[in-house]
Every structure is written in C-alpha cells, then in structure tokens.
Amino acid sequence: MGTLTKRKYTGNRYRLDKPELLAPAGNLEKLKFAIHYGADAVYIGGQHYGLRSNADNFSFEEMKEGVEFAKKYGAKVFVATNIYAHNEDIEGIEAYLRKLHEVGISAIIAADPAIIQVARKAVPELEVHLSTQQSTLNWQAVKFWKEEGLPRVVLGRETSMDEIAEIKEHVDIEIEAFIHGAMCSSFSGRCVLSNHFTDRDSNRGGCCQSCRWKYDLFEDARPSAVWVSEEEARDNRVLEQFNLGVNQLPLYDEQDNPFSMGSKDLCMIEHIPDLIDAGVDSFKVEGRMKSIHYVATVINVYRQAIDSYMADPDNYVLKPEWIEEINKAANRPLNTGFFYDTPDHEDHIYEPEEKAVPYDFAGLVLDYDPETRLATIQQRNHFKPGQQVEFFGPGGTFFKQTVGKLWDEEGNELDAARHPLQPVKMIVDQPVSYFDMMRKRK
Template sequence: MEVMSQPKYTGKRYRLDKPELLAPAGNLEKLKFAVHYGADAVYIGGQMYGLRSNADNFSFEEMREGVEFARKYGAKVFVATNIYAHNEDLEGIEAYLRNLHEVGIAAIITADPAIIEIAQRAVPEIEVHLSTQQSTMNWQSVKFWKEEGLPRVVLGREVSFQEIAEIKKHVDVEIEAFVHGAMCSSYSGRCVLSNHFTDRDSNRGGCCQSCRWSYDLFEEAPSNDVWVSEEDAQDQEEVSASKNGVTPNPLFQPEDNAFTMGSKDLCMLESIPELIEVGIDSFKIEGRMKSLHYVATVVNAYRQAIDSYMADPEHYVLKPEWVEEINKAANRPVNTGFFYDTPDHEDHIYEPEEKATPYDFAGLVLEYNSEDGKALIQQRNHFKPGQEIEFFGPGGTFFKQRVDTIWDEKGNVLDAARHAMQRIVIKVDQPVHYFDMMRCKRK
C-alpha cells in the first residue's frame, strides 16, 4: 500500500477525490488491521463519552500509537464522543478534548450540542462531525448544522437515496452514511428498551442489546366478570383467583421459535455505484465490537469495490468473490436498509440467529521465506494437517490449500496448531505477505 502524507485541517474541508471508507476499530489491533486492509479513516472510542462502553476502547497512549500508524498510510482517526450528556458527564470534557487534540485525533463524532460547543471553543483544530444519534434526515436540518460550523453530518440510517440526493442538492456539506453493519430497531440508536429492562442507558454507552433477546408472547385471558365458555376456560376458579382476574395465555409452543425485534444487517456492497453517484462522501462500516476477521474482510471487500468503480465507472462489474467474502464475515442475514424502500416484516429476524460465522480466523502471517516457500504464522484458532485453509490479504490476495506439515519455531513437527498466539511454520502454495490472514472453515 502506498504511503501518503496526512492531510492537514486548515479550516477548509479537505476533499477526497473519491469516497472515504470509514471503518470501526474496537481496539488498537483492530485499528491496524482496518487501516492495513484499506480504510481511509477509522473511528474509535475513548474510555469516556462514547456509546460502546463494553468495547475495549482506547487509552490516550493507544490513541497516539494508532494515529502514528494510520498516518503512515495516509489515514485518519476519529473518536466517538456521542453520548447524550447529563450534567455530571460534562465535568472534564474540555480537558478530555484537549488530550484528543494533543495525541493527533482528526475529528470527534458527537450529537450533544453542549459537547459540540465546548469542542468548537476549546479545540477548534479538531473537526466536529455530527453523530447519527441526532437522527438527521432532511436538508434543512443538515443546513442548520452546517451553519453551526460542522463540516460533516452523519445521517440517520433511515434516509433513502432520494432523500440523500435532495440533501446534496440543497447543502454543500460532507455527508457520511452507514453502508454496512447492524441496524437499530429504534431511530438511529434512540432506544430506551435497555434502560427499561436493565437500567443500562443506551444513550450513555450501556446498551444491553435487548432488541436481540428472545421474547415470548402472551394473550390475556378474559377477566372473571366476563362469560367464559367451558371450552375456552376449563378452570374458572383459576381465572378468578389470578391477579386482576387475568391469566396470561402463552401463544408460543415450546417447539416454536422465540420472537425477536432484531433487524437484519445492512449491506450495500452491491450498490457501490449508487452510493457514489448520489454523492455520499464517507462510507461508514458499523462494528467496533466485531472481530478482527470481520473488520479486515469487510473493509477489504468494500475497498476493492470502491477502487474498481472509481478506476472505470463505465465498465464496473461487481465481482462475486467480493460478495462471497462478505458472506464469510456476516453475523446475520443482510438487506439494504432504508436506501431503496422502507423495511417491513421480511427485514427482521424471527428465526434463531446463527451468530457464529462459518469461518475461523486461524492465523496471521508474520514472515514469508521465498526460498523454501514457508511462512511463519501466529496461530489464532485451532487447525491441523489435512485441513483446508484460505489465505487472504489487502487488494484481493486469495488462495486455498491443504495444510501439510506443521512445525514449531525449533523445527519440531506438531500434530496440530492448538495453542493461541503460538508461532508455527507451514509451507504455502503461493507467496504471502506480512499481515495476510489465514482462515479455516468451521466444522
């Protein structure tokens, strides 16, 4: 990957010659993978003021290291400070923002007007991007935020292509939109279910993912002052003795699938031309709590699709292997969200979710010896001789082979690679490179 200089923010917007690919990074290792596999920018969370409190999140020293790594590839680092702040949350925010500036953060993503005002006053060198938490979906709202000095607006997930075109027609501002990842059952994250069920505030970083739970469904039986037939209520005494004269009647049978409010995931890989032509400036991938394999695979697929279209729009063709790669990293069924139409019952998940992907991240390439065709691999998941594996890397590197002999670093033959982070050696059929990944199909 060509190393480019880091663009400087000078008060005028730095315009990319093609859409920015913005990737999630839940920790420092994921940041490096995202950038290495083609992200133009990454968004991370600090240890305060973000909505993913259960992610690993970054210390200031980790942020500094991440920024330095990203700059080698011409990439930028954004920090999510997207909580809705209570009074006590604002104490220390100015010092926190100054620290972000000191370590080299390019922008913050925020929704709360108080945090926006403090950032613009205290650290004007850092860009302020409006978070999707504001549910911004019309051009007049976008115009308002531009006039407030924000160079970029992250639209609500509920906007359509037609609405985005209308926004771009009226307002000259950078538009960022989610193109891949989990969808919220509420308006762009404005959920209170978690608060209600567990006292964990979704809008202050504590979401318990209650929309993904399994739920039973009950029907209220008639109260004791309503006529009940012998067929409908065999035990009138039980009805009369129940609380408030109501006995819940479960509508699910034990063998039925439990109901969930969880939506299918968003995937717009097959709509790259439309995303570019409508004028979206930044393509955002959701998933700060997703795996390394997910981040690298999804970023790699979108990177190739975007670059292919920009190189020759008239002859652009979606390659099946890009879609296949996405499927290998998918956690849930996918759809196109609100871009083409309003999702209906077919865009929700009512069957048990297959959360695990069909492939395991098995190893990371550390070194390759072209003389003997052997690679030094850092083991990440169990694999053994005779098993089929796949290697993939940035830009489309991909091949399959069978594992033959496995050696440890001292040359001893192993019957399997079974110890996490163990450094092992195998012979590979084609050249590989540092940071290429190896995966194997889960049995």
C-alpha cells in the same frame, strides 16, 4: 490501502475527491488491521463519552500509538464522543477534548449540542462530525449544522438514496452514511428498552441489545380475570385463575420460535455506484465490537470495490467473489436498509437466523520465504494438518489449500497448532505477505 482523500470543490459542490472508507476499531489491534486492509480512516472510542462502553476502548496512550500508525498509511483517526450527556457528564469534557487534540485525533463524532459547543469553543482545530444519533434526515437540518461550523454530517440510517442526493444538491457539506453492519430496531438508536430491562443506558454507552433477545408473547387479560375484586383475589382459587389468565397463557406453543425485534444487517456492496452518484463522501462500516476477521474481510472487500469503480466507472463490474467474501463475515441475513424503500416484516429476523457458513480467524502471516515457500504463521485459533484453510490479504490475495506438516520455531514437527499466538511454520501453495490472514471453517 486507498490513497488519502482530500477535500476539494467539484463545480459548486464541496466533497471528497474519492469516497472515504471509514472502519470501526474496537481496540488497537483492530485499528491496525482495518488500516492495513484498506481503511482511509477509523473511528474509535475513548474511555469516556462514547456509546460502546463494553468495547475495549482506547486509553490516550493507545490513541497516540494508533494515530502514529495511521499516519504512516495516510489514514485518520476519529473518536466517538456521541453520548447524550446528563449534568454529571459535563464536567471534564473540555479537558478530554483538549487531550484528544493533543494526541493527534483528526475529528470527534458528537451528537449532544453541549459537547459540540464545548469542542467548537475550546478546541476549534479539532473537527466535529455530527453523529447519526442526531437523526439528521433532511437538507434543512444539514444546512443548520453546516452553519454551526460542522464540516460533516453522519446521516440517520433512515435516510434514503434519493434524500441523500437531494441533501447534496442543497448543501455543500461532507455526507457520511452507514453502508454496512448492524441496524437498530429503534429510530436512529434512540431506545430505552435497555434502561428499563437492565438499568443500562443505551444513550450513554450501555445498550444491552435487548431487541436481539428472544421473547414469548402472552395474552393480555381475560374478561373473567380482569374484573376480580380485591376480596375475591384473596381466594386462592380465584387468584390462581387470575394468574393463569394474565401471566401464564402464552400465545405461542412450545414448539414455536420465540419472538425478537432484531433487524437484518445492512450491506451495500452491490450498490457502490449508487452511493457515489448520490454524493456519499464517507462509507461507514459498523462494528467496533466485531471480530478482527470481520473488520479485515469487510474492509478488504469494500476497498476493492471502491477502487475498481473509481479506476473505470463506465466499465465497473460487481465481482461475485466480493459477495461471497462478505457472506463469510456476515453475522445475520443482509439487506439494503432504508436506501431504496422502508423495511417491512421481511427485513426483520423472526425465525432462527440463516447464517452463512461461519469462519474462524486461524492464523496471521508473520513471514514468508519465497525460496522454500515456508511461511511463519502466528496461531490465532487451533488448526492442524489435513484441515482446509483459506489465505486472504489486502488487494484481493486469496487461495485455498490443505494444511500440510507443521513445525515450531526450533524445527520440531507438530501434530497441531494448539497454543495462542504460537509461531508455527508451514509450506504454503502460493506466495503470502506479512499481515495476510488464514481462516478455517468452524
């Protein structure tokens, strides 16, 4: 993983000496994979006050274990406390924040001024990073939050590259920006569709992602159907005409694709120099509810790109294999969000999604004997002899091979690795290391 970033003054600018790579971690296992594959810091959710109530959120015991693991690698752990609180949410916040500090959390990510104020007064040693939910887009707003004592602002996803550079010119503060992952169709995630459709509050952690649903569009009304009196409506024939005109006349034919509001996903792997030159201090990857394969693959690629640029900026070259790797973890088509222009109809998904070839996380390397080339693989998905697989690991380890013979721990030959978490042994074509991953095409 990357070296621990430290704050310093560069000229008259306050920034990290190397961009921080900030990874999502939906549970303890994902936290360990994210750090092992190169994250400088991870952000997680606790069991209260976060916007991912459906994730496998952390208990305090799990947080403590995660912090201890992170420290071994020089990494940090942040906790999202980014809901917009209602009155009933206020009680207990102070005790919760004190407990976060006690278990070693480095910072919270907050949007509600009430939570920010409680944290600043009750636990001043606990850093507060301003959440993207505050929709901060200009340098004067950033300056306000700096004067409130916050060391870092997570900008709204609607901020452009030029605006980021202008913010950094005016305010000496750390800037965190989303550089990869899902985008929201609503302004900075401020949406109430989920509330209306499912009674799940988007801004208190319950978003059902209703923008990703498929919809039919219907004609609003016909003049002949609108002006129906109550008396006429009692007539079944007129009522049937009314229902047909308003409720049952779709604007699309059956063979047409349903409508959705889903936006394409963000990907900035091709623009690392621009992000660094603009002054982004923390590169944030979205995806606390994404798979281990997604987290490991994406973090591994950005780690290599950042390190390559920092080692020799003048001779930095974007490697095609990085883009290929990103596409193997892509859930949706990709774009650059608001960084260079305002997204239009081409940046939304109206047709069936053109997904990249999907891959499954098939196995985790537990051990490797260089003399026999025998690797012990923990099964994570069914695989068998004759299948094509890929091995990859931190720092660019990558090769393809065909699965040969498989054995269990007692040396019995297997026709397949069928059982979840079963340790199996196989000959590998190239050296592998602990925590390397094996994947297969679905």
